[in-house]
Amino acid sequence: MIPEPAWRRALDLIGKADEIALACHVSPDGDALGSMLATGSVLRAQGKRVVASFGDRQFDVPRLLRFLPGQDLLVPPADFPAEPELMITFDSSTPDRLGLLGPNTAKAHEVIVVDHHLSNTGFGTLSLIDPHVAATAVLAEQLIYRLGGSLDRDIATCLYAGLVTDTGSFRHASTTPEVHQMAARLVATGLRTDEIARELWDRSPFGYLKVLAAALERASLEDGLIWTYVPRVDRAAYGLPYTELEGLIDIVRRTDEAEVAVVLKEDDQGAWQASSRSKGAVDVGAICAVLGGGGHHNAAGFTSHLSVEDTIAAFRALLPSRDGEA
Ligand code: AMP
Ligand code: MN
Ligand code: MN
Numbered sequence: 001m002i003p004e005p006a007w008r009r010a011l012d013l014i015g016k017a018d019e020i021a022l023a024c025h026v027s028p029d030g031d032a033l034g035s036m037l038a039t040g041s042v043l044r045a046q047g048k049r050v051v052a053s054f055g056d057r058q059f060d061v062p063r064l065l066r067f068l069p070g071q072d073l074l075v076p077p078a079d080f081p082a083e084p085e086l087m088i089t090f091d092s093s094t095p096d097r098l099g100l101l102g103p104n105t106a107k108a109h110e111v112i113v114v115d116h117h118l119s120n121t122g123f124g125t126l127s128l129i130d131p132h133v134a135a136t137a138v139l140a141e142q143l144i145y146r147l148g149g150s151l152d153r154d155i156a157t158c159l160y161a162g163l164v165t166d167t168g169s170f171r172h173a174s175t176t177p178e179v180h181q182m183a184a185r186l187v188a189t190g191l192r193t194d195e196i197a198r199e200l201w202d203r204s205p206f207g208y209l210k211v212l213a214a215a216l217e218r219a220s221l222e223d224g225l226i227w228t229y230v231p232r233v234d235r236a237a238y239g240l241p242y243t244e245l246e247g248l249i250d251i252v253r254r255t256d257e258a259e260v261a262v263v264l265k266e267d268d269q270g271a272w273q274a275s276s277r278s279k280g281a282v283d284v285g286a287i288c289a290v291l292g293g294g295g296h297h298n299a300a301g302f303t304s305h306l307s308v309e310d311t312i313a314a315f316r317a318l319l320p321s322r323d324g325e326a
Pocket of ligand 2: 025029031032091
């Protein structure tokens with residue numbers, strides 16, 4: 001629960017600011033971008049000057065999120081105010097996760113951090129952080145409600161994208177009664193759950209099938225760990241952007257024989273972006289934190305500049321042994 005005085009201070013800071021600069025984590029997912037665009041649309045409707053961005057070197061909205069309304073708020077990181085009067089960050093546990101916009105948090109006069117990562121370092125001047133909620137979108141909805149903003153279908157679409165993404169379509173353990181109640185409020189605005197689901201999960205370019213096939217062919221199952229990797233040349237052959245690989249981990253992690261899944265995806269700069277998932281006791285968030293990344297108990301990631309083999313070896317070395325010893 002976020003204490004009432006924190007909410008009051010947030011409303012106070014927002015009330016006083018003329019220009020508000022919003023940022024979410026790099027390679028944004030539905031929760032990061034959806035929470036930011038929903039909040040930004042409400043703030044703009046209330047007469048604020050609003051810009052929104054994320055700090056990727058290559059500033060492209062992932063194809064599967066291009067259906068989200070409110071993207072006219074977006075500016076490339078180069079046009080983001082260097083010293084914002086008020087900055088609000090979404091779904092980012094550290095300034096690092098903001099990429100190019102990380103340093104702006106140090107220069108902003110005030111920074112409100114809206115997030116649900118347990119590992120959040122509290123880098124803002126005001127924290128609206130609740131690790132018990134399923135998505136940052138839950139907190140964005142509360143902020144919008146407190147701002148007196150109304151949930152129209154476009155804003156609800158953004159929040160819904162955050163909620164379904166982070167709960168894995170209402171499958172993860174984070175799917176509480178409150179999550180379904182929030183979903184009911186959002187769906188009541190008339191949004192199209194079928195169209196959102198298709199945009200997020202049920203379409204991809206033909207090249208994805210080929211890249212997927214190669215990734216599955218390469219998969220190794222070793223001692224309860226399933227892992228595979230996608231070098232950038234595989235994607236290049238089909239002109240497939242990095243962001244198209246987001247769903248790959250969800251296919252790999254279904255393996256019955258594995259407790260933990262890892263997918264290494266080589267980005268356009270040649271770094272390996274690791275996605276990991278755990279089915280139960282193994283805390284991949286803690287493992288990824290040791291490797292310089294972070295995340296949640298069951299879903300986490302990190303960036304590696306080592307080879308594939310060395311990256312997996314480093315990850316494996318941090319796994320508890322299967323007979324239960326640390
Ligand atoms: P992903 O595997 O990309 O879907 O990421 C799963 C979760 O891991 C995200 O929700 C983030 O919380 C976290 N995460 C992924 N990559 C990183 C990273 N490089 N650094 C910190 N946290 C990360
Ligand atoms: Mn996220
Ligand atoms: Mn999230």
